[in-house]
Amino acid sequence: MSEPAVPAAERIPDLRSDLVSAGFTVDALTALWGADAAEALHRGQRVPAERALARRAPSPLATLTRLFVLARPVPASEAAAALPSLGVDGAQALGLLTVDDAGSVTAAVDLRPYAFVDAAGPAEWWIVSDLGEVALGHALPEDHVLGVGGASLTLSGLMLQTPVDSALDLGTGCGIQAMHAARHARRVVATDISVRALRLAALNSALNEIDGVELRLGSMFEPVAGERFDHIVSNPPFVITPRAEGVPSYEYRDGGMVGDGLVASFVSGCGEHLTDGGVAQLLGNWEYRGTGDGLDRVHDWADASVAPLDAWVIERDAEDAVRYAETWIRDGGTRPGSPQFERLLDAWLTDFETRDVRSVGFGYLLLRRTADVPTLRRFERLHGSLGANEAGLGVHLGEALAAHDLQAALTDGEVGRLRPVVSGDVTEERHLWPGADAPTAILLRQGGGFGRVISADTGLAALVGACDGELSVAAIVGALAQLLEVDEAALARELLPAVRALLVDGFLRA
Known part of the structure; x- marks a missing residue:
């Protein structure tokens, strides 16, 4: 099956026009009832949002919110005013609403704004899905x-x-x-x-x-x-x-x-x-x-x-x-x-x-x-x-x-020739007993990514601290070997695998 038919699909531009005109956005909804009520709604509690909405002046935004987000019935006249281009009949044709004999309009679906930021920048959509348990008042259909x-x-x-x-x-x-x-x-x-x-x-x-x-x-x-x-x-x-x-x-x-x-x-x-x-x-x-x-x-x-x-x-x-x-x-x-x-x-x-x-x-x-x-x-x-x-x-x-x-793809020798830079979100923590000259623990902490925390010895911490893009890894290891009075080849065998891991995890950037 390809491209399943949407009933009355030709009316979708009218729906879009009405949502834009009403200002039906995430920020607008949060402004209607506040951050606390928004959090409560996320937990399935709509009473705080309803109470806040009741204190607002009537508007197309308030009507659409009450209808599609809170899943409460509204008079057909209010629904028509909130959907001037689509109309109640158009919304019914799209499968969005039902109308009872008393002229009360009820949402047949959940319709709400959704905002996000990705590599392409910020964006906001409207998402239609089925009504949840709170709106239905019973267990979900299969x-x-x-x-x-x-x-x-x-x-x-x-x-x-x-x-x-x-x-x-x-x-x-x-x-x-x-x-x-x-x-x-x-x-x-x-x-x-x-x-x-x-x-x-x-x-x-x-x-x-x-x-x-x-x-x-x-x-x-x-x-x-x-x-x-x-x-x-x-x-x-x-x-x-x-x-x-x-x-x-x-x-x-x-x-x-x-x-x-x-x-x-x-x-x-x-x-x-x-x-x-x-x-x-x-x-x-x-x-x-x-x-x-x-x-x-x-x-x-x-x-x-x-x-x-x-x-x-x-x-x-x-x-x-x-x-x-x-x-x-x-x-x-x-x-x-x-x-x-x-x-x-x-x-x-x-x-x-x-x-x-x-x-x-x-x-x-x-x-x-x-x-x-x-x-x-x-x-x-x-x-x-x-x-x-x-x-x-x-x-x-x-x-x-x-x-x-x-x-x-690099040999150890080629890794040694890299001139890495410490990522801007990396911080170092040193823990010392009172009066001690040397730290008992050194932690490298990542602010972004997975927020990893790595325990480092003096040599690794010093290597990371020296990674400013000017010196190669091999040059830093050589200088540390002299400073710590250890064998340079042995120190390289110890530190190069750690450099590889720090590159992958984002602590260092090549």
Whole structure:
């Protein structure tokens, strides 16, 4: 299936015109109710926003906000005034509204502004998705199309920004990642198993005047059989869900496979759909079974790829089996304490027991097709908050890949001839006992990127401090060897691997 039809698509320009005229933007909404109410709304609590909105004078912006963001009914006359070009009939034709016999208008979808900044600069879109649990008042339907959530923001922040010819968004949902990819890819193919998701993705692309996105229906890589792409991105339906009767199977999060089989299938199969040097980025879960390590399982998936793959996998969190089950049962709208919640929890734990799953890891995967033996095999744990850094990780990852390739191609002698510079976000901390002459610990701290902290000895700290672009690494090592009265060759063998790592992680720039 290609380019699913959007009902009354010819009315989309009218909708866009009305949203622009009303000033329906992120900043405008925050100004309506304030930052605290905005945070409460993000947590699913709309009462603070409603109270603040009630104190505002009537306006098209207030009406659209009450209708589409807070999912509250409004009189048809107010809806018509807020949508002067589209009208209530046009909004109904687009599937945005329903009208009851009393003349009250209710949103049929969630429609809200979305703002972001990437390598191309700041931008703002409007995103249409299905109504959430708060608006519906009950658990989500299995064909629910998710809007821009935490996982969507994470993946878009991770996305490499390098211009490419072609990109694939596998499991596009409302189309948000395909739209982001269109900012750096000349051509984008977006797939999903849901016809409704593809229709909403088509609506969102048209509403935001984004060209070059082709939509196809199908599971995993079936819609792109035989094709290759420079960049693949995916927020796949990776949630581990029991294959048991009575357990809801949500299209947006459940890929229909046992355990972490969907992520395993993606990792082992994506290489066939990447061009040489092409990169796949996705979010995923992996199981910790028995005494085994979940990251070892991901390593095995990468090794099983038909095409050779570089792999950089970062585990950002891990949850025990019970907490993981609770999280995703609640995500579907089933409330704790109810008989349904307890029945689902029992089904989840029974499923985990069949594979001896004790916990589940979550994180980022970056895979790159190589023409030869992979040079990048990095599997690490970086638990804890990254704060604002997470939004700009795509640029950092691109720089890290380039730095990896640079140092991997150099001999130790060539690394010694580099004249690196300390990155501007790197600071040094020294810890001393009172009265001591020498520090007990030296820490190099990164302000951007992944916010890494490296413990350094005196020699490494001195080398980093001397990297100002004037002296070569070899010259600095030679000077340090004399100062510390150690063998220069031995010091070089110790420090050169550290220099390579500092280049890749962004502490040093060549």
